[in-house]
Amino acid sequence: MEKETFLHVLKSTELRKKILIVLGILVVVRLFASIPIPGVDVLRLKSFLASNQLFGLFNLFSGGSFANFSIAMLGVGPYITATIIMQLLMMVFPAIKEMYYEEGESGRMKFNQYARIATVPLALLQGFGFLRLLQSQQVIPALSPFDLARNLILIIAGTMILTWLGELITEQKVGNGVSLIIFAGIVAGVPQSAWQLVQTYDPRLLPTYIGFVAMGLLVIAGVVFLNEGERKIPVSYAKQVRGSKVYGGVSTYLPLRLIQAGVIPIIFAISVLLFPQFVTQVLAVFHIGWATKAQDIVNAFYANQWFYNTAYFLLVVLFTYFYTAITFDPSEIAKNLQQFGGFIPGIRPGNSTADFITKVMGRITLFGAFGLGLVAILPNIIQAASGINSFRLGGTALLIVVSVAIETMKQVQSQVVMREYEI
Secondary structure, eight states, X not given: OHHHHHHHHHHOHHHHHHHHHHHHHHHXXXXXXXXXXXXXXXXXXXXXXXXXXXXXXXXXXXXXXXXXXXXXXXXXXXXXXXXXXXXXXXXXXXXXXXXXXXXXXXXXHHHHHHHHHHHHXXXXXXXXXXXXXXXXXXXXXXXXXXXXXXXXXXXXXXHHHHHHHHXXXXXXXXXXHHHHHHHHHHHHTHHHHHHHXXXXXXXXXXXXXXXXXXXXXXXXXXXXXXXXXXXXXXXXXXXXXXXXXXXXXXXXXXXXXSOXXXXXXXXXXXXXXXXHHHXXXXXXXXXXXXXHHHHHHHHXXXXXXXXXXXHHHHHHHHHHHHHHHHHOOHHHHHHHHHHTTEEOTTSOTTHHHHHHHHHHHHHHHHHHHHHHHHHHHHHHHHHHHHOOTHHHHHHHHHHHHHHHHHHHHHHHHHHHHHTTOOO
16 A cells, blocks of 8 residues: 555655655754754763753754754744643633634634744743753853843744744645654654664674664554554445435445554653653743752652653553544534434434444543553663663654654545545
């Protein structure tokens, strides 16, 4: 199917144009990630990141931009945080939920606009906190008020530009913009990592290399299984006579995916795990001593494998349910089925159908959420058993890359189907 899809993409001028636009935007994103903020010793910063696992995870999440201390050092992290806040407010304030669902496309545009507005103060706080903490660790020199203001303006501008570029990617409907920006940052670091591996190859570490390969295969297999797994609910359509023609009378199925949310739960879970770091940055605005103590507490949390893995697992499960509840509406599906004369055998149309779909979706989401959570913490478990810290970051990166690649491929296939191609 993938080969046929690729051939259809090559034949379709419109699809080729969309994909080239996305690739061009990702190139621009990487250019922003390589433009450093003036007055920073990048080599010293990279040395600091190598010795700090928490900042290493943040660097991974920012697509490597933080290691370069570029104008895009925060990546799309503040926008993701703003989106999470907006979605949580949706559950508290019914007016926001009504705006998102009942006003259609205009409501979703307003929702995204509010998230973009909230991104600015979040980027300001996060950028200021990072600058203060890095100064306290003597990673960067002391900044004058003018230099501090200039750097903050550059950081906020970089975040907003990446947010805008991510939305441009999403508009092409061949992938999620935020996910692809993170994906591009991770993939961009692969050649350098491979070259370092070749330079530092040691035959005595062969079991370690085998462990990396085994872990990678397990993560890939788990992600593919969870993304491809689905529950097929049989659906029948009653015969309808219109004039001299008979419509309906066919049977098909309604596919319910194990993971409706795709890679979003992983990205949201990592974002929330980094939230304590954001709190320390806010504390740095008021008192650098408090921020340093809070940073020590956060580092201790990350160093405790039991606490970290349990929190990571629960967050992945929670966000899988949370995002599925937002994006999947059983009542709307039941309404559409009834409108077109479809029904699930043995289930009454209308509310009974919606309740049945909700019940089935809850069961398979439970299985999918626990499966995704186990795949997410698998690299951490291997890291704890082997004592090799690089397993954790490598596994997280692989999990994001595989998930985003699968989701993007599905959207490309959907674009092909919309153009009445037979895949």
